[in-house]
Amino acid sequence: MTIIYIILAILIIPALLFLIVMIFFASGFSRWAKNINGKLSNQYYYQKWEIVFVSNANFFELWEKIIPWTDKETFEVIEYNIAKDKKNVYYNDMIIENADSKTFEVVWKNKFNNKYNYWLFSKDKDNVFYLYMKIKGVNLESFKYLWNDFSCDDINLFYWDKKIWKIWKHTPIQIENDKQLDYLWFDKFVYYRDYLVKNA
Numbered sequence: 001m002t003i004i005y006i007i008l009a010i011l012i013i014p015a016l017l018f019l020i021v022m023i024f025f026a027s028g029f030s031r032w033a034k035n036i037n038g039k040l041s042n043q044y045y046y047q048k049w050e051i052v053f054v055s056n057a058n059f060f061e062l063w064e065k066i067i068p069w070t071d072k073e074t075f076e077v078i079e080y081n082i083a084k085d086k087k088n089v090y091y092n093d094m095i096i097e098n099a100d101s102k103t104f105e106v107v108w109k110n111k112f113n114n115k116y117n118y119w120l121f122s123k124d125k126d127n128v129f130y131l132y133m134k135i136k137g138v139n140l141e142s143f144k145y146l147w148n149d150f151s152c153d154d155i156n157l158f159y160w161d162k163k164i165w166k167i168w169k170h171t172p173i174q175i176e177n178d179k180q181l182d183y184l185w186f187d188k189f190v191y192y193r194d195y196l197v198k199n200a
Contacts (some may be wrong), residue, residue: 033064037077043092044077051075053093065093079106079119089124091132098134100124108145121145133161146172148181149193157186159194 033045033052042057045064051072052064071085083090089099099122107121107128121130128135128143130151135143139153151158152172157165167186175183175190184191190198 036075036083040077041080041083043080044075044083046072053090055092067093078104082106082119082122094132096129096132098127099129100126107143120149121151130158130161135161135163137163146184147174150184157184157191159191162194164191164194165189165196 033047033054035042035057036044036046036051043053043055045052045054047064049072051067051070053067054064067090069087070090071087074086075083076085077083081092084101084104086101089096089101089104103125104122105124106119107123108119119131121128123129123140123143126140128138128140128151130149135151135158137156138158139155142154143151144153145151149160150172152167155166156163157167157172170187172184172186174181175185182193189196
């Protein structure tokens, strides 16, 4: 039995020491970091002279990612997964290409984790975006959010950032009892997300 205890100790003690060290460093990072706007997001932090992104505040498993080239004085959190400064707009820790920081605004957002608003659709003076992706070929003036990941303008229907059909001013309708909001019906067509499932 003594040999078994020794073997167990040899296996367990290093693992415990490693866990203690990891917890120490992770807690240390969280102590050194200051949440920029805890009411809107737990993912953006000041850390010394840098701005860092930590997915869902998980310092222990995911660590922090430095967001490069940010302007600390003008950096602000817009929603849970979106921020901007005077130069750029950021989705998580990535720059949204072609987004104009001065005119950028959220079009639609959803409640995330019963606390934060998770942003999906947005626009600026020139473009409409789904998450960090520009929706190509959209009419900015007539664009509107429908439900879930669907949107449209006066001519086209979009799922995520993809154009999936021309609606030619038909009104898209939700399918009754579709609790997940994954279906859309207009004219003679029924879509499940971006798949045509019925051409009646």
